[in-house]
Amino acid sequence: MWRVFRPEAVTVLRDQKARKSLSRYFAVVEGKLPARFLVCKRVPAKVDLSVSDEELWRAHERGVKEFRKLFADINKDKTKIENLKQPSLSLLDLKVELAKRILRSCHFCERRCGVDRTVGKVGVCGVGERSRIASEFIHTGEEPELVPSYTIFFNGCTFKCQYCQNWDISQDPKGGVEVSPQTLAKLVEVQRRDGARNVNWVGGDPTPNLHTILEALNRCEVSVPSVWNSNFYMSLEAMKLLSGTQDVYLTDFKYGNDKCALRCSKVLNFFKIVARNHRLAFADAELIIRHLVLPNHVECCTRAVLEWIVENLGSMVRVNLMDQYRPEYKAHEFDELGRRLMSDEFSKALEIAREARLENVIS
Numbered sequence: 001m002w003r004v005f006r007p008e009a010v011t012v013l014r015d016q017k018a019r020k021s022l023s024r025y026f027a028v029v030e031g032k033l034p035a036r037f038l039v040c041k042r043v044p045a046k047v048d049l050s051v052s053d054e055e056l057w058r059a060h061e062r063g064v065k066e067f068r069k070l071f072a073d074i075n076k077d078k079t080k081i082e083n084l085k086q087p088s089l090s091l092l093d094l095k096v097e098l099a100k101r102i103l104r105s106c107h108f109c110e111r112r113c114g115v116d117r118t119v120g121k122v123g124v125c126g127v128g129e130r131s132r133i134a135s136e137f138i139h140t141g142e143e144p145e146l147v148p149s150y151t152i153f154f155n156g157c158t159f160k161c162q163y164c165q166n167w168d169i170s171q172d173p174k175g176g177v178e179v180s181p182q183t184l185a186k187l188v189e190v191q192r193r194d195g196a197r198n199v200n201w202v203g204g205d206p207t208p209n210l211h212t213i214l215e216a217l218n219r220c221e222v223s224v225p226s227v228w229n230s231n232f233y234m235s236l237e238a239m240k241l242l243s244g245t246q247d248v249y250l251t252d253f254k255y256g257n258d259k260c261a262l263r264c265s266k267v268l269n270f271f272k273i274v275a276r277n278h279r280l281a282f283a284d285a286e287l288i289i290r291h292l293v294l295p296n297h298v299e300c301c302t303r304a305v306l307e308w309i310v311e312n313l314g315s316m317v318r319v320n321l322m323d324q325y326r327p328e329y330k331a332h333e334f335d336e337l338g339r340r341l342m343s344d345e346f347s348k349a350l351e352i353a354r355e356a357r358l359e360n361v362i363s
């Protein structure tokens with residue numbers, strides 16, 4: 001049925017630019033290579049989980065080095081994942097343990113609230129220890145290469161975007177239903193076997209739920225590309241835990257400067273953090289960068305974001321330039337955000353992308 005509604009989800013399979021920038025993702029979709037998290041599960045973690053945080057992080061560094069070697073061997077067909085035994089303690093087990101420890105003084109994102117979420121405290125995002133989801137379904141509205149995408153919408157978000165189009169989910173961390181990693185793993189397995197191209201972790205934002213998502217992947221036995229669909233305000237520690245588990249980072253690069261980010265999303269130090277995380281993600285896996293063009297933010301945000309992408313990640317990175325802004329939530333309280341995008345603003349955004357020489361733009 002999704003082929004009828006989204007024929008470009010089929011034609012994208014022959015799109016050379018999409019295939020070039022997402023070559024490993026397509027290989028996992030087509031069953032030619034294993035998902036990254038499955039490789040992570042084959043790397044032994046040589047440590048006792050009762051030791052200090054510092055010792056666990058050192059073991060994590062060693063595990064990541066082993067992961068990189070094994071990952072390269074598997075990609076070159078020097079090693080077959082089917083021939084590798086699952087170790088008694090894996091790098092992914094270690095990541096789950098570290099995520100649970102972070103939860104006791106939460107710094108999954110750069111707000112670094114430091115609250116102990118395991119004793120009922122919550123930080124700015126309002127998300128508790130147990131994850132809650134608003135919905136999960138096969139999404140046919142994502143980028144063509146992702147469709148059909150098994151998408152899981154977590155309640156709560158690390159941002160307070162004043163125009164949020166999902167505000168009923170993102171600003172309601174106590175809404176939805178509680179979900180366990182075990183249930184998520186089973187749902188993912190069923191949907192992948194039924195033809196989903198990937199599992200797509202979103203919200204709100206997936207970041208406050210990192211512990212749940214890593215544990216769900218650890219319990220998942222099917223090879224499915226994992227897509228981290230986020231505002232990219234993760235802490236450095238969260239980025240380290242994500243490394244080696246995600247096949248595609250589907251990023252949302254919203255603003256070209258900290259002033260606009262503070263005004264529109266109530267978040268500090270946006271640009272440096274989100275730029276750092278884009279560099280780390282680009283070095284770790286494959287990337288699709290989304291940029292929603294906002295009314296009256298073409299020069300200050302769209303231009304700065306697109307030029308940064310070309311300068312730092314190159315011209316072939318896949319960028320989805322989006323024109324579907326509509327004023328939602330508190331947008332009408334802001335002079336510049338209280339209307340839809342004008343067609344000449346989006347034309348200007350496309351012109352900036354051309355001038356910057358971005359070559360792989362979805363629009």
Ligand code: SF4
Binds near residue numbers: 107108111122157207
């Ligand atoms: S994930 Fe939530 S509680 Fe944790 S640091 Fe970020 S906003 Fe604070």
